[in-house]
Amino acid sequence: MCQSKQIEVNDPRFLELDKFLKKLQGEKGIAMIALQKAQQLFGYLPLEVHKHISARTGISVAELYGVSTFYSQFLLEAEGKHRISVCMGTACYVKGAQNVLDKLCELLNIKVGEVSADGLFSITAARCIGCCGLAPVIMIDEEVYANIVDLNELEQILDNYRLKDAAVGAASLASPGGKAEAEDPA
Ligand code: FES
Numbered sequence: 001m002c003q004s005k006q007i008e009v010n011d012p013r014f015l016e017l018d019k020f021l022k023k024l025q026g027e028k029g030i031a032m033i034a035l036q037k038a039q040q041l042f043g044y045l046p047l048e049v050h051k052h053i054s055a056r057t058g059i060s061v062a063e064l065y066g067v068s069t070f071y072s073q074f075l076l077e078a079e080g081k082h083r084i085s086v087c088m089g090t091a092c093y094v095k096g097a098q099n100v101l102d103k104l105c106e107l108l109n110i111k112v113g114e115v116s117a118d119g120l121f122s123i124t125a126a127r128c129i130g131c132c133g134l135a136p137v138i139m140i141d142e143e144v145y146a147n148i149v150d151l152n153e154l155e156q157i158l159d160n161y162r163l164k165d166a167a168v169g170a171a172s173l174a175s176p177g178g179k180a181e182a183e184d185p186a
Contacts, residue, residue, distance in 0.1 A: 007042065007046055007048045007049065017037060017049075017053070018056060020037045021034060024057075030057060031057075031063060031064055031067045032071075034053050034057060034064075035064065035067060035068050035074060036073075038052075039073075043075070044075040044076065044077055045074055045076055046076070046077070046113065050064045050068070077112075077113045077122065078114055078122055079122045080116055080120050080121040081120050081165070082121050082122075082140050082161055083121075083122055083124060083140070083141060084121055084124070084138060084139070084140050085124050085126035085138065085140075086100055086101045086104065086138050087126050087135070087136065087138065087139075088101070088125045088127070089127055089128030089129070090128070090132075091128070091132035091133075091135040092128075092136040094135070095149070096136050097136045100136050100148050100151065100154070101123070101125060103151045104138075104154055107154060110122075110123060111123075112124060112125055120162065120165060121158065126139070129144070134146030136148050136149070140161065145157060
């Protein structure tokens with residue numbers, strides 16, 4: 001079954017975070033700045049990072065989460081270029097959402113909360129996204145994919161994003177100045 005990856009306790013980035021937090025010792029209202037620094041180092045803010053900041057600063061984990069979940073600048077899970085949200089709401093779950101989630105993890109060789117090796121995709125388990133009649137449902141960025149009963153569809157969906165991104169990259173390289181050219185309106 002697909003699960004979230006944890007950051008190891010001996011990750012060297014914690015040492016750098018500690019150095020930063022030491023400088024803030026004795027100051028008040030440092031939750032925001034501590035979380036910003038942690039996100040800069042880790043790219044996102046999993047539970048382990050919240051716990052670490054809490055242990056070093058005395059700010060409770062609940063208070064830290066109060067800040068990190070309130071401000072949209074903070075990411076609680078790692079993200080790739082395209083965020084895949086697999087709906088795990090009741091209707092989707094009953095119709096096989098766990099199989100969809102597991103298949104995506106297998107295809108991308110990642111767990112929930114991780115980013116694929118090429119940086120293109122990350123997977124998150126979401127609550128009901130409001131299309132229960134079309135279950136099971138996934139969202140990639142803002143696009144909804146419904147009735148994912150044939151798991152083989154998933155590979156094709158991912159390939160479409162890979163191809164689109166590769167085409168944009170190629171157009172960007174081919175155009176003068178390295179930017180994609182606008183389409184001819186004629
Ligand atoms: S339960 Fe999945 S869209 Fe509602």
